[in-house]
Structures are given as C-alpha cells and as structure tokens.
Amino acid sequence: MRMKILIARMNHETNTFSPVATPLEAFGPDGPCYGDDAYREHAGMRTAMSAFIDAAKREDASIVTPISASANPSGRVAAAAYDAICASIVDAAEGCDAVMLDLHGAMVAENSPDGEGDLLERVRRVLPHAPIAVSLDLHGNVTQKMIDHADVIVSFKTYPHIDMYESGAHAARLLFDRMHGKAEPVIAWAQPPLMTHTLRSATDEGAMKRAVDAARAAEREDGVLAVSVLPGFSLADIEAPCLSVIVVADGSRAKAQEVADRMARLIWDERESFVYRSAPLADSISEGARLARATDKPVLLLDHGDNCMSGGTCDTTDAFEEALQQGLDGIVVGPLCDPDAVAKLYAAGEGARVTLGIGNKLASVASRGKLPLEVTGVVRALTNGEYIISGPTYTGQRAYMGRAAVIETQNARILLTERTHEPWDLGVFESVGIDPRSARFLILKSRMYCRPVFVPLSGGFVECDSRGVTGSDYALFSFSNLKRPVFPLDANVEY
Template identity: 75%
Template sequence: MKILIARMNHETNTFSPVATPLAAFGGNGPAWREDAYRENKGMRTAMSAFIDAAEREGAQIVTPVSASANPSGPVAAAAYDAICAAIVAAAPGCDAVMLDLHGAMVAEQTPDGEGDLLERVRAALPRAPIAVALDLHGNVTQKMIDNADVIVSFKTYPHVDMYETGEHAARLLLARIKGQAHPVLAWRQPPLLTSTLRSSSADGAMRRAIEAARAAEAEGMLAVSVLAGFSLADIPAPCISVVVVGDGDATAAEAVAERIARQIWDERSDFVYRSPPLAESVAHAAQLAREAQGTHGTGKPVLLLDHGDNCMSGGTCDTMDLLEVALAQGLTGMVSGPLCDPEAVAALIEAGVGARVTIGIGNKLTREGAAARAPFMATGVVRAITDGEYVITGPTYTGQRAYMGRAAVLDIGAATLVVTERTHEPWDLGVFESVGVDPRRARFLLLKSRMYCRPVFVPIAAGLVECDSRGVTGSDYGLYRYTRLLRPVFPVDDGFIWRAG
C-alpha cells in the first residue's frame, strides 16, 4: 500500500496586513520530500501520527511537503500553488491520502484553500480514500465535505491533541481500507461567528458542545468534531461547524450533527466575547499584582494577554497600545514581547549590546480603515542580541524548533522589551529565556497571545487579565469590513430564526 501524507497549515486573517509568502512556511519555506518526513517523524503533529500509522501497516510513504505558517494575511498565490502542486504531483499511484490541514486557509486566488486542494486531489485519485485532520478553528466548506472520506478535528483549545487527532483520522481511514468501517459524513453549520476567546474547550458552551461530541462517539459514531471556525476571514461562512463521521448509517450521522448544531445555536450568546476597555483591564492587572504581593507575598508575574494583537490569529505583534497604557498607569517590572519590528531589530543590532539608544518601535502596520499611528519612542539599553531560535518544550509543538527571526532585548527601565523580526506566539518560556530574560522575575508579563501561552505561562503566574488593544485580532466585529459574509449571521445580526437540516 502506498500512502500520500502531507501537511498544509495556515489560519488566514483576511484583515491582517502581515504578508504570507512561501518563505513564511517554516524557518525559510516549507520542508519538501524527505525533509518533510524528518520534520514530523517523532513529533506531535497530525502528520506525525499519519506517518506512525502508515509505518505500522508497512506502507510505502510519500511525503511531498510539510508547510506550516503562523496566521497572517491571505497566502500568496505563488506559495499556495507551489504547496498544492507538490501534493497533487505526488498523488499518482497512491492508494490512500492522509492530509494534515488547518481548514481556514484563504489564498489570493481562492477563499477555500483546503476545499480547492481536496478537489484537485480527488480528481487525481478518484477511488483513493482521503482522510483529513483539521484544526478546531477550521472553516468547513461544502467542497471539503464532498472531497474527503474522513474528517476529524482537534477537540482541545489550546491544541494539545494534534497527534491524537491524526491518529484518530488515520485509524478510521485504515479501517475503511480493510472493510472494518464504512465512513459517511454529515455536516451542519449554524450561521454563528464565534469569538476565539469563547472557543476554549475547557469552558462554557464550547466545552458542552465537545462533551456532546464525545458522548456521540461513545454511542457509536466514528468521529464527531465541533469546529469553532475562524471568524476573522472575509469569506461567505467563517462559522462554527459540526462534522460527524458515521459508520454506514447516514441518517444517524445527520441526526447527531443536527442535534449538536441545535444545542450550539441555542447557546449562541455564550460564543460571543465582549471586551472591557483597555485601561480598565490594565488597572485590574495592577490590582491583582498588589493583592498577590500583599496577601500571598508572591513574586509571580501577572499575565496581560493582548488578544487584540494576537500572533496566532494574524496579529501584527507591533500594536503598542497595551504597553503605552501600562506605562501611563505607572506599571513597572514589565516584560513585553515578542514585539515584531524588523527595522527596530536591525537598528538595535547595529547599535550593539550595551548601547543606549532612542528608537521608534511598533505601530507600523495597521488594519484596513484604521488611522496611522506614530511608533512608540523607547529610550533604553540594548541588553542582548540573538538569532531568535529555540526548541519548544511543550505541550504544544513539543520538540519543534521555533524561529523568531533575529531578536534584540531593550531595557527601558519600567519594561524589558523583546523585539523580533518575525511575528511569534509565546509558545514557551524559551521565547524569553533564549534571549536571556527570566519571565518568572517580571512583575507583569505583556504577551501578544490569546490562548496558546496559557499551558506554559499560567502555572508561573499570579493572575491573568485579557486585554484588547484593538488590533487586527480584536473581538469587536465592528472593527472589520466584511464584503463576502453571508447574512444574516449572529452576532452581527440578531432576531432571525435558523433551522438546522
């Protein structure tokens, strides 16, 4: 048996000004062929699980590409074509396909990156079964449903079950090949834009929906996935979905999909996040720090999560609102980063370690329609310069090498700023430790993050405050100009009736 295994991951924020060329996929572009295999073998991605499952079967494996980029603006046409062409070119002669996809890719030439790829793979291999692993924030489309035999998404956010999702999808595909299962797909998509901060698998309506999915699996469905969708994409339906893989009984699968979709719709208000004013959030963080110091005598930092400029939703990581408000309120002992500003990094490197400089940082990229801002003028001492690379210790992307681009540390007295050439999610303490900064010694940690930092940084923190800097990943849909969105859709519209089925 010959199995095609590939990875193409990108969550596209169509409102983000951050470009997505081919070089954005990896340290300097995708990993191809044997390098794609080596990049995933022994890791914790869905592709890693596909490789392990295929090798246990003694299958011949073809791995044309492994391409994963941080969320950003639409994928460049040439990048999308190169990745898809590599996958499709590897298809002839293969008996099965396992694809590690995100599910919310928009390219310059298509609003449905995964659906178009799957359509091409299906055309190349009309009789070969296709299994797909998706991110919990995938935007499911009819093309994806029509051109896959098995679809399974993550059930956790933060995503700590990537490998397990790939293992699940591979198991169902192999069972189909052996005649042990007969997968059929059912899909429902309520017209509901969900806030990413309301898609945590640990809380609220999302947790209850995932519990319903697990219960349906325990009762006989092969797989049930609840995909929160990614609403910061100007496509027809960047909405929540329920995808059910039944075992030969389409009617039963449809009933499960409809039941869970109705549950979600009935709790739709719980999927919407409404941010308090930024100044109020910063004042709350200051109060938490005072209480922690006075009551417990703890030296642990308070986390301020700048979800309005979140790298892993396409943020620029150069919106300086949070730092500016924190300084205006007199906060000290701050560590902030990673802040993305290639020009500032170059200037800091030229100045050298130990130099005292005054430099403009950030506020250089804005969303469409937003007023231009002057850079934040920082005066301080350059403390460190590095290549910006480190190895993630987990639990997300465990063992993978991370690339921040060149990095510099600027000490401005009240705050230590970690400035990088690339946008970067604080996956790991290594974001700071790799540049010689101990995040545990900070009084306040200002992170460009929403959720992924939490498994690592919450255990070392005295408290957490969500802060909305009104960047390109804010939770207020009024910030964005949708032109393709199908209406009505909640919460942009209200008072309409939706009927599943």
C-alpha cells in the same frame, strides 16, 4: 504489494483583515520542507502529520511526504505560494492508495477563498477512488467542498491545541479501518449561522466545553465513528466563517446527519455563550495592577487584540503604552515584531544605549496612523531567535523568531523580533536571557496558546483588547463576502 500512502501538511489560518504578508517563505524558517526533510520534521513529533506517519509505518506502507508547509496566521496566502504547495501535493498523488492530509481548515489564498476545499477537489480528481483522511484545526472554516472530497475528517478537540497527534491518529485509524473493510466511514455536517469569538472557543470552560463533552458522548453511540465541533475562525471575509459540526458514521449518512443536526441545535441554543465582549483597555490594565498588589508572581496582560496566532501584526503598542501611563513597572513585553528596530539594535550592539521608535509600522485597523513609540534603553541581548519548544504545544520542534533583540528601559524589558511569534514557550524569553518569572507584568501578544505554560507560573491574568487586527469587536472589520444574516452581527437570526 505494499500500500503507497501520501502524507502532507498545509497549515494556515488566514485573517483576511491582516496586513501581514504570507509568501511561500512564511511556511517554515525559509519556506516549506520537502520530501525526506518533511518526513524528518514530523517523525517522532506530536502533530497530526506525525500521527499519520506512525500509523502508515505500522501498516508497513510506502510513505510519500511531498511537503510540510505551516505558517503563522496572517493575511491572504500569496497565489504563487498556494499554487506551489498544492502542486507539490497533487503532483505526488498519482499512484497512491490513500491520502492523509494535515490541514488547518481556514486557509484563504489570493486565488482561492476555500484553500483546503480546492486542494481536496484537485486531489480527488487525480485519485477518484482512493480514501482521503483529513485532520483539521478546531478553528477550521468548513465548506461543502471539504465534505464532498474527503472520506474522513477529524478535528482537534482542545484549545489550546494539545491533541493534534491524537486527532491525526483518530483520522488515520478510520482510514485504515476502511481500507481493511472494518468500517465504511461516511460524513455529514451542520453549520448554524453563528460566528463565534475565539476567546469563547476554549475547551476547558463554558459552552465550548459542553459542546466537546457532547461530541465525546455522541462518539460512544452505536455507529458513530467521530464527532468534531469546529467553532471556526471569524476574522475571514468569506461566505461562512461559522461554527460547524462534522460527524463520521459507519455506513449510515442518515445517522451522521442526525447527530450533526442534534449537536448543532444544542450549540445554537447556547449561541450567546459563544460571544465575547471586551472591557475597555484602560480597565483591563487597571485590573492587572490590582492583581499585582495581591501576588508576588507575574501578572499576565494578554493583548489578544494583536494576537500572533490569529494574524496580528504584533507591532501595536496600545497595551504597553497604557501600562506605562498607569505607572506599571517591572514589565516584560513581547515578542514585538519590528524588523527595522531589530536591525538598529544589532547595528548598535550589546551594551549600547539607544533611543528609537518601536512598533506601529504596519498599516492596519490596529495602527490607526499612530507613530512608533519612542523608547530609550540599553541593548541587553542579540540572538538568532531560535529555541526548542518544550511543550505541550508543538513539543520538540525548533522555533524561529527571526533575529531577536532585547532593549531594557527604566520600566520594561522589550523583546523585539523580525517575525511574528506566539509566546507559547518559556524559551521565547529564556533564549534571550529573560527569566519571565522575574517580571512583575508580562504583556504577551497572545490569546490562548501561552496559557498552558505561563498561567501556572503567574499570579493571574487579564485579557486586554487593544482593538487591533485580531480584536473581538466585529464592528472594526468590513465584511463584504459574508452571507447574512448571521449571529451576532444581525438580530433575529433563525436556524
């Protein structure tokens, strides 16, 4: 008989300090994809779910894809949305021979502080003996429930994430090796009390690169099937938004634990290297101006304090205002999320000259009661905000910014959208008639995903911390559920 394999996706990185709502409609252009649509969304793409589908097809399995639900990072997932997504997966589980789940690992819902762990517990209750394989984002916040109820867990090894497919393929290979009696995957993990900064989790430099290199080396040891280093996502007020090491070994939990503990100790010894300390915003903008004097290419000003892919409101104007105050021109800024401004520009029409307030409209740690920034300019473009991502992240997928509008002022071209959106592709700007290469300065509400595409065409970049809802200063945030002591919030933390 053909194997019946359940494959699904539930992705959300929850910033519990973000005021951006996360209803069911946020999980796709108009909500999740279901059934055959979920299958088609990933067939031939480069996600972990795509790899699961390809692996199941090679096994000539019967494939069940109840849902594909993926939302940009934002605030807590609405209880109704979480319940609906979980129900789609759990209801489809009965009678399946195996399960492969493309999860993020850092979901917090209004009714669940451990979104993935609670889902896995429910799936395991339906399928007590079926193997469950999970692919996680590198920024997942691992919990004991996740370890207890999965047979295989493999995370990405790159940030920016360009190995989503590969991590899914790795997890699928181990799952089918178990089903065919070629391996007996067992999991162990370690979690030092270390809250990392996302800007210290880039895998091509520093301590994080050394950790990933060590993980790859450990995977070459006898009996080791997978080693994942997850720096976690610290902007979540949960018990332990901390770094984790997950090891999958072949039959020996003792071996898996030994490797996990060894890796965790190496990382703990370098804990200072996982801390990012921002320069004052004015200094960062000044550094950008200095770089511009030495190049004819755009200089990137990365506003990571209001970063879309960490749950930012994407409507703060601090970095833009500081650039204007310092006399910068030739600026392209965006996407700035402001549905109200988009509606007004649509009402005015292309070619109209308008004055309106933009940004600073969502109440958050970032806005601090600021009024919208008043700008005057000409409406240059109005579009549906859709484009196809050229890669290397989410290659081939259709992206949705909501309706988009461009207003050109004396010093800047400003891209305004109805939805928060990561500038991970030239299509963000080219779809609205802006050639980003023509900019003197590109102010991007991005931390890392923009880099594979925009850094090569730039004359340099500067990280700008606007002290928003995704800022790197943990003193901006009130943690009430966090287990203390934890580094770097506390001194003299032992591990």
